[in-house]
Amino acid sequence: MNLFSRKRPEKLALNTNAPVTKPRSTDAPHSPLASELTRLLGPQKVLSGLGERLNYRYDAILVGETPLCVVLPESTQDVALAVKAAKAAGVPIVGRGAASGLSGGAAPLKESLVISFTRMTRLEIFPERREARAQAGVVTLAVSEAARPHGLVYPPDPASFRTSTIGGNLGENAGGPMCFKYGVSGDYVRAMQFVDVDGEVHELRRDAYDLAGLMIGSEGTLGFITEATLRLTPPPRFTRTLMSHFPEVGQAAEAVSQAIAAGAVPAKLEFMDKACTNAVEDYLHIGLPREAEAVLLVDTDGEDLATVEEELALVESACLAHGGTVRRAADDTESAALWRARRSISPALGRIRPQRMNEDIVVPRSVLAEVVREIRALGEASGFHLVQFGHIGDGNLHPNILFDPRRESAEQVHELAYQVALVALRHGGVLSGEHGIGAMKRSFMRDALDSVTLEALWNVKRALDSQERLNPGKVLPGDADLPHQDTHAHP
């Protein structure tokens, strides 16, 4: 399937369902499923007008099919009822948080029921247990904001943390700059509630079979996380920030390896290439070094200021040793501005080309310099605008191919993305560090996994979703020819 082509037929079909004589978009439902859901949940939680459904077909990277119907549940019970109704109607279901994802995870590829969790926003903080209990639709930043008065924070910090939801973060196992020292979303889950494909509600903890771990990063293909108990931590007392820029991209990667080998454990260690730096500078105008081929942004943090400074000094000398120019943030304001720059890369790239193919590879740190250089060379040879940034501390890189679909070939973009993925795999890396596989990288999974392992994943999928009704077309390749074997509805 060509992910970048503009697809129209579904609209023609839907227009016949939405006659122009209809006076209001909130009028009577158009499909039997919408009628049933309206009966079960009431009209406020069900969207069936064309203007309402059209807006639930995309995430931050992909525009998919218009959903058949959209549900905005307010409780786990609502989710369970919606899932049961969809099962009875034989309609696939796609879960959706704030749809800021970057692999197409929340974009329906078939006419589906979309369950949007944005109204499930109940959040409780239990300071004595250092835990938060959050419904799936709670915005990520809100967890830390609620915990802070108790002297606690929720460390996972994807770039979209002001928008994205806990449910979406767990579905994609989202990371963020903090992941090098503090881990990704899944590392903070103590327990969760999920609704399975039959609409049954389960409470999972992280003991015995780690089914919660299975749900994390499953991108809504195994069930719907409706609530999670999250671990909170006290924020570090001290944080120091430095920025270093390099005349060559490989040097930055080498500096990173040396700093870590020397014993530094930075809280954040981020990399941006020249195109990223310039895109962000165009947006923020904060004096980023436009001429540098690579920029590193580093935080060290901890309870003891001397150690924090010492770690920063280790990073500084590694950068200097590899030809970097170092600038320490003078104060919190400067540090915040630099980090805002990092968070703005993704959307700021839209100023260069309207569309992009976004990779999320992770490679061993020992081969970083080589990988960065190889990808750079692939980009230059292709003639496409290829940029790289990422959480370089744990080897997580985001090579992005920027393109204009009206002037450039989507097939060639996909081919270049495939070549980039192969570079990662050849060097012992994986396809996704934090964005998920989604629809964008699904076809590369055949190269990433051997057939036995892939079959094991399919067996898990079949065990939890035998009819492939949960977020079809995501993660696992080969949905068109799902082998039919003895299956069980759910464990």
Added chain:
Amino acid sequence: MNHDIPVDQLGPQGEIMAHAIDACVHCGFCLPACPTYALLGDEMDSPRGRIFLMKEVLEGELPLFEASPHLDRCLGCMGCVTACPSGVPYGELITSFRGWSEPQRRRSAFDRAKRGAILKALPAPRLFSAAARLGQYAKPLSPLLPTSLKSPLDLLPEHVPAMLDLPRRTPAQGPQRARVALLAGCAQQALAPNFNAATLRVLARNGVEVIIPEGQGCCGAAAMHTGARGEALKLARTNLAAFEPDDYDAILSNAAGCGAGLREYPEVLRGLPEEAAARQLAAKVMDISTFLARLSEQGGLEPFMPAKKPLKIAYHDACHLAHAQAIRAEPRALLKLIPGVSVLEVPEGEICCGSAGTYNLEQPELAAQLGERKARNVLSTQPDMVASGNIGCHTQIQSHLRRQGSPVPIHHTVEILDLAYRGEL
């Protein structure tokens, strides 16, 4: 984002719309900045959702009536413009779209009459003042009326002040430092004549000669943003004739919405013979706070009398200052020049108060929810006084502070400066 908008059939406004839609990468960074998304939690009532809806309508894939309820709920606060890293000119998009779509809409007779009345009364200060006085008498009947009639009455102050006759020219006191023109504003003249009086006093005291050019009218922002494009063009042309940019060091506005409105003239007149003149005018337009802050930097302002006792002022960012014109630091800096004054930041300060031009008349329920939320946030800072730079916010916040039983006064930033000069702070 990709689109198939027939740009060549839509003219210069079509180019504006297509460019904005092109620029959106649907990342969703705008969602938390949108007041209606905060209230309703659905994609259609977010900036990203509205951009998709406009695209679909322009492409002919979605009937206008399906999109209209959600587009009508947009306040035009521009919070999303501040939040957008891709630089999507959302304001130009929605204004152009409303201008394009309004002639195609079928509205009820009541709706048409109401909109007509608003757009007629707003630009005519004397008519507005008369209507406001009439409204005052009707106020006791308010609980009996439907929401659409009740909301304008609820926003009226207890006493509608007498209109002031504004001098055509106010000479500078002492050595003249600058010569400026002032846009007098419309509703503001009727509801808060002291804004202009205080502006003239503060400017004169600082060596600025102020001309209020004859023949000026409403800036047209209300017409423009409700889709009454013909009316907006007429008003823009009136002001282009009245203000001669070369005659002044600056053309000042003391209402955030009006200042932003004047600065939008080049977009309104894009492709028309007056476009160049509109650019010249827009380049000279400045908010009163920016102008005074510049005077302060270049040679200082006349010293203020200290406040009688330490005074905590909560500063409210009007959307059309903070988001539309990126003016945040200047009013705060001016207030801090007054000895004894400290400036407080309002939680969720970037979220609109719900006034938004004619919004509180057209979407009273949502406007009231936002007004209530704004007043609650303002009061959470425990201020002695509130400052803002826009008549719409002023009326809305005042009305909601009173509804929450608070006696805390609200003033225009320039009124507070004026009070400080007079030793009455």
